[in-house]
Amino acid sequence: MxxxxxxxxxxxxxxxxxxxxxxxxxxxxxxxxxxxxxxxxxxxxxxxxxxxxxxxxxxxxxxxxxxxxxxxxxxxxxxxxxxxxxxxxxxxxxxxxxxxxxxxxxxxxxxxxxxxxxxxxxxxxxxxxTPKPPAPAPAPELGKPGKAAPGAESPTAPKDISGALTPLILVHNNALPLAVLSCMVAAIFL
CATH class of the missing domain: 2.30.180.10 (FAS1 domain)
Incomplete structure (x- = not known):
């Protein structure tokens, strides 16, 4: 004190x-x-x-x-x-x-x-x-020619995230703090 x-x-x-x-x-x-x-x-x-x-x-x-x-x-x-x-x-x-x-x-x-x-x-x-969400990762550069690693997705290929959004909708409806929601969003997209 x-x-x-x-x-x-x-x-x-x-x-x-x-x-x-x-x-x-x-x-x-x-x-x-x-x-x-x-x-x-x-x-x-x-x-x-x-x-x-x-x-x-x-x-x-x-x-x-x-x-x-x-x-x-x-x-x-x-x-x-x-x-x-x-x-x-x-x-x-x-x-x-x-x-x-x-x-x-x-x-x-x-x-x-x-x-x-x-x-x-x-x-x-x-x-x-409250733990702060991690800083977002830099966006990948799109459209640059290059060879992807075997088994890796093309950087320009869209990801299907529809299944990943279901927990976010449930969390939002239960009104969890924004910081928790932000951490979940970051975890899904990283």
Whole structure:
């Protein structure tokens, strides 16, 4: 938090607003389970967004999780790119981002302005951590004379891709994220 200056931002908010703050604090094991060097490889902007994604700009007591509206607003913003959803079953509070699914494992601290809850995984917003599709391969040059390798298709021969489009149509109808759809398209045409 200090490296991103989010600690100063939180102190300022706690002293100037009446809404309070809720923080989801990943356990030491949550950070230990990350790939070595993962956090250091992030840009400063991504680190800041990652920290802000763990902070709600309002105090949420443990009993209020049953009544929050999803997606829950974080300091990283709102919308599908930084969606954070909370579901409850009894006293069990589950948190899902689309990439991370975890639960609150305990209360670290709570008062009238601040609540800190321990979670078992680092929360990853889709905006930063969805794998980016590979860059498209350069288009083959058509019409140049040359000999194709034995068994290879002619570079000018059209490919029948009609069967390959069926999974795309099914995926699109189920509304998977655009990044997943893009990866599938790239895989089909590569």
């Amino acid at each position: 200090q490296a991103t200056t989010e600690d100063a931002e939180l102190n300022k908010e706690l002293n100037t607003t009446n809404n309070g703050i809720t923080i989801f604090a990943p356990s030491d094991n949550a950070f230990s389970s990350l790939k070595s060097g993962f956090l250091n490889a992030l840009s400063d902007e991504d680190k800041t967004e990652l920290v802000k994604f763990h902070v709600l700009p309002a105090l949420v007591s443990s009993s209020q999780f049953q009544t929050v509206s999803n997606p829950v607003r974080t300091q990283a913003g709102t919308g599908p790119r930084v969606a954070l959803n909370v579901t409850t079953t009894g006293n069990f509070v589950n948190i899902s981002t689309g990439l991370t699914n975890t639960s609150i494992s305990g209360t670290v601290y709570t008062d009238s302005q601040l609540a800190i809850y321990q979670i078992d995984k680092v929360l990853f917003p889709v905006d930063i951590f």
